Amino acid sequence: QKEVEQNSGPLSVPEGAIASLNCTYSDRGSQSFFWYRQYSGKSPELIMFIYSNGDKEDGRFTAQLNKASQYVSLLIRDSQPSDSATYLCAAMNSGGYQKVTFGTGTKLQVIP
């Protein structure tokens, strides 16, 4: 069973702090990794993707990938109450179409 594991949380951080969200995956054939944000009652929204080992930064968000450890993380700097949501980690295989396996998500609460 190819899985993506996330701590369900909730992860509570004070406003302005760094939120660190973590994810591990079991399929070594996974090539691409995605972070989606899902507000309560809404659909998931893609916020970051990463293919190569190392860090990728986009504004307040940094995605980190370590393929040797099968580990993906998302850092949110200067966390805002509007960042409060569930963050879904997803891994995509190298097949002919975008077959993606999702984690259960980590609920983030940013406390004002």
Next chain:
Amino acid sequence: ETGVTQTPRHLVMGMTNKKSLKCEQHLGHNAMYWYKQSAKKPLELMFVYSLEERVENNSVPSRFSPECPNSSHLFLHLHTLQPEDSALYLCASSQDKGPRPYGYTFGSGTRLTVV
């Protein structure tokens, strides 16, 4: 209209009813997906259409029947559902077989309640 549009947003149906969910994407993508999202569970892939051909049928019960008449439209036909089928049904699209995948664009979902 932009992005991925799903209708209806909410649906309540009895176990003997027949209904259909509709999804339309305006992004020029060539792959479309149906996912089921239940509480405390990961998103479950149900069906994948790539270039209008069904390439994945993830052991979904036959009471769910997909249809993809063209690359912009996707339907999920429902009949004789069970209460455990109550969930959020999400449609997504992507550009398949491109140089690099850029992830899915999801529709707003249909909240289905089976009574």
